[in-house]
Amino acid sequence: MKTVLVTRPLPQPVIAALAAAHKVAVRDETGPMSGDEMVAALRRFDAILPTIGDAFSAEIFAQAGQIRTRLLANFGVGYNHIDVAAASAHGIAVTNTPGVLTDTTADLALTLILMTARRAGEGERLLRAGGWTGWHPTQLMGMDVSGKVLGIVGMGRIGEAIARRGHFGFGMKVLFYNRSPKTPDLPARQVGSLAALAAACDVMVVAVPGGAETRHLIDADIFAAMKPTALFINIARGDVVDEAALIAALQAGGIAGAGLDVYEREPVVPEALTRMENVTLLPHLGSATLETRTAMGMLAADNILAFFAGKPLPSPV
Numbered sequence: 001m002k003t004v005l006v007t008r009p010l011p012q013p014v015i016a017a018l019a020a021a022h023k024v025a026v027r028d029e030t031g032p033m034s035g036d037e038m039v040a041a042l043r044r045f046d047a048i049l050p051t052i053g054d055a056f057s058a059e060i061f062a063q064a065g066q067i068r069t070r071l072l073a074n075f076g077v078g079y080n081h082i083d084v085a086a087a088s089a090h091g092i093a094v095t096n097t098p099g100v101l102t103d104t105t106a107d108l109a110l111t112l113i114l115m116t117a118r119r120a121g122e123g124e125r126l127l128r129a130g131g132w133t134g135w136h137p138t139q140l141m142g143m144d145v146s147g148k149v150l151g152i153v154g155m156g157r158i159g160e161a162i163a164r165r166g167h168f169g170f171g172m173k174v175l176f177y178n179r180s181p182k183t184p185d186l187p188a189r190q191v192g193s194l195a196a197l198a199a200a201c202d203v204m205v206v207a208v209p210g211g212a213e214t215r216h217l218i219d220a221d222i223f224a225a226m227k228p229t230a231l232f233i234n235i236a237r238g239d240v241v242d243e244a245a246l247i248a249a250l251q252a253g254g255i256a257g258a259g260l261d262v263y264e265r266e267p268v269v270p271e272a273l274t275r276m277e278n279v280t281l282l283p284h285l286g287s288a289t290l291e292t293r294t295a296m297g298m299l300a301a302d303n304i305l306a307f308f309a310g311k312p313l314p315s316p317v
């Protein structure tokens with residue numbers, strides 16, 4: 001029996017699956033672990049099930065010194081908060097939860113697209129504030145999504161699921177930019193440069209992983225290339241976008257609106273964004289359904305169970 005730390009409360013079936021085989025401690029707090037907590041956990045537990053915000057950096061592994069942990073089974077497909085090379089150098093394996101959250105996250109991208117295009121947040125705020133005086137023909141006119149050009153940045157699992165929804169659900173023409181050549185299972189054309197994609201689309205959605213390689217991939221030049229009528233959507237990671245450049249583009253009318261699920265310094269959301277009516281702001285809800293959060297937890301648990309049973313890891317990083 002091994003010792004396992006789960007760093008946030010998770011759906012009960014996940015804890016039950018782990019507790020059937022190992023000694024499980026569940027951290028009671030919903031916020032990220034402090035440096036001291038991570039160091040103590042690395043010394044004490046055989047496996048840790050961490051998630052977004054638990055910044056397992058090279059410094060933390062170095063500080064921990066005598067490390068007992070052999071596995072970090074991350075809850076989430078994105079693992080840019082873990083220095084995987086440093087973990088590996090300390091003999092620690094890392095796993096994530098790909099696939100099980102793809103559809104749920106793609107659904108949220110469509111939520112942001114539709115809410116922003118149809119001014120849904122603005123309309124709801126107006127109504128709840130008692131400011132709705134009744135229907136009239138030029139009230140809160142938005143933009144049709146059907147038939148428009150959808151630009152996907154990062155045609156991976158989630159990018160393709162968004163593209164599928166856009167194409168089959170809304171008759172959108174799909175263009176995409178991706179690191180390597182891709183042939184997705186739907187009509188879609190790969191574009192050679194990000195600036196060319198930005199110039200060609202009506203709705204641009206970011207779905208690449210976060211981390212050093214993609215930091216500020218979307219910068220002032222990309223916003224400058226976009227049409228003033230275009231919408232910008234980010235469901236990936238906040239650091240992929242230069243948030244100051246996004247705010248400047250919105251303020252200057254360089255783009256028409258934005259829908260965001262992730263932010264550069266979560267949970268801090270710049271006040272400039274909260275003041276803009278043409279921006280939809282969600283609190284990192286991408287995978288937040290009971291079904292998906294349970295499936296993510298079960299996959300993380302499966303990785304831990306497999307690891308200590310000496311079986312192949314279901315989803316190694």
Ligand code: NAP
Binds near residue numbers: 077098210
């Ligand atoms: P994935 O299948 O690995 O897809 C990532 C795609 O991005 C791949 O096609 C990859 O290209 C491409 N890419 C990577 N670096 C790139 C670069 N520098 N330039 C252009 N394209 C690049 O991952 P996924 O399952 O779709 O998840 C994507 C990300 O979504 C996750 O890493 C996570 O951060 C984020 N996410 C957010 C939420 C949320 O709550 N908002 C939920 C789930 C996931 P290659 O073909 O070359 O590998």
